Amino acid sequence: MNLRSSWVAETGQTREDTRLNQVGATTMVNPVQVRSGILPGSYDGKWRLSGFWMDKASAMTATVSEGRAVIQGDISQGVYPVALPAAEQVTFAAGDAQYGRIDLVVLKVYDNLYDGSSRNEAKVEIIQGVPGQAPKAPVAPPRSLALYEVTVPAGASAGNGGIPWSTALKDLRTPVVSLGGILPVEGPVLPGAHPGQYQDTANNQFQRWDGGKWVAYPEAVGGIVPSSASTLQGSYTGQYRDGSNGELQRYDGANWKPAFPGPYYTDLTDAGYTTSSTYTSTLLDTVQNPVSLSFVAPSSKSVLVHFGARMRSHKDYYGYLALRLTQGSNVIQEPDDEYAVIASNENFGSMSMNRRLAGLTPGLTYTFTFYYRLVANTVGAQAWYDNAFIRVDPQY
Template identity: 40%
Template sequence: MPVRSAWLINRTSTESGQSRADTRLAPTGAMAPTGALTSASGVLPGSKDGRYIMDALYVYGDTAGMTANVAPGRAVIQGSEAAGAYPVVLTDYTQITFDDGNAANPRQDLVVLRVYDAQFNPSLGRTEAVLEIIKGAPAPNPEVPLVPEGALPLARVMVPAGASVGTGGLNWSTAVYDLRQSTVGVGGILAESWNRATAGGYSGQYRDNATQLQRWDGTRWVSYPRHLGGIAPQGALAAGEYTGQYRDEGGRLQRWDGTVWRPVVPVSGWAFNNDGGYFKAVTYGEALTDTAVPTISAQFTTPVTGAVLVTVGFLGNAQADTAYTRMSVNLRLGGTMVLAADEQRSATVTGRQMTSVSHTFRATGLKPHTVYDAVGAYVCSPGSTNAWIDNRFIRVDPLV
């Protein structure tokens, strides 16, 4: 078999030990570490024309039957900590043949590149590098076999029940799932691979996940645009990773407040209803009678200045020439009153004549990037009966 490794003392076969060609062809040098004495197992990336991540050690079938091909390539396989990492090379296209399927149940087989080293595992009685199929157990929902020490998984292959050369073999377009992962020299950027669950080896290591550059922060891979101070592109983050982080969302800049995304430049809050109703009270209240919508409320997010312009308006009248009807707002943060309705912050109609009025006032000292509610509040002069209020609206504009 054309699988060769540097740094094996000798081989099981009668051939001599490491050759000069072994040393030239096998990858050497300090590979990406996973510990003080261990390296990341993986395939060396690269393709002939640079179009693909890696051509090396690709498992595929090109004819009907139970036989697959493995493309040549180079890899590093970490054995035990004491044994170290083995540089391995497959120099030629090589065929591997799968056993026939179980009569009743499917199974999943594992294709691995494996190093046997009798110096560190005498019980195996072998010293060589090989391509190997680890046969899975047949079951209605078969599991993938465990990867043994000193082995690098290349692919898992689903072998259906009853599969054989006589029944047409394996459907190679769906049977193979690529398990190769890349490895590079220490300090290098890991190439994208299909096994993205692989942890980094040290804080500050980088990898390419096919769309973004990512950095290992000690516990997880963090996409570079999400890093401290970076603006995450649209669709990259469902939730923020720290308070004060920014993202682009549909062309609008948003800020993560620790719980939800808030617009950096908030849009105006707005509430309107044209189903009129009556109000009769000498103190402010938020509900009209004889209307389908007793209360209106405009929700808004404060800008960084914590200041907004609030405008209220309505069409209405009072029931006496000298009486008044007013509309203002109660500003609330959650259920807490922040700024109560007041005549100095109200739109006022005096007399029986139906009149449209509005009033704008400034509210300051609000918490930046925080959601508030502006709720319509009404009052009429003492002695009035059924003050009429129609076409009510509230508008809140950020002051930036």
């Protein structure tokens, strides 16, 4: 067996054993214990984690490549460094005649002082699972580090095709680094051990542990988070990011929101009419009732509103199109003839107007609603509206 360990054997530890296992990898999980895992790195620098990679050697045999790791025992037992300086092969038992099973490949430390095994060594081992209709992988034993789950189909053997290696392996390896090192995440994302710990995620996002969660760390104070990391939580209120749809967004302390909302727009595309001499939000002969547009007041407290329509009325019986402004259940401004679009022609004509509204409360949501009327009449006049629109442009 090639797997070498330090500080396990009662006698016979060589200087070579000691040199191979000077790993210095102690990613803390609490003040006393460290995380079990594999030292990162690869021969060509392209991969985060190459140690103890496993792949097919033959139908029922796999090759476990060289690597170094640390295996944490119980809180009073300390951490065991191990090293595999040359690749090792492991052979799986033939599959059950009826059911499949899941085996577990582990790095296992035997320490007679704690397990009474009469052994003091480290080994690459297969923990064989129990066959079943819905098999589960066995639990890793104490003082061991899980490397892979391997699904062994029913009837698998060297004589009938063996294990389907391309689909049978589930990689469980996870890296560790020295105290204070930046952890390259591979496999499950585990909690940090202390505020100020850093990790580099699989999607190349730099993160900091804040004592309760991993938080995306800006590339620089005031830096804009790139769109490749646009699904992650912000680091501080006022941080900006390039959203996944190309929209610049600002973090408000809880959510990412558009940095510059607007313009806001809505329209009436199904023509309707009114005979009411008082303002109403309901038109006849249309299904679009009422027509409203909500917007969020910007920090400048002011917006430009542009509204209009194709309108017609009846001779001198003026038709009016006005806006009602509300904030929640509060009416800020009722529709007013002085700020209305007016039509007094039997033929359709397009007209519109602009207004600037100021004194709004930043961050609150306001709503404009169309209201319609025509002057009092006794001739059954109608005011018609089509292609009406409201557009609100926040001023920044």
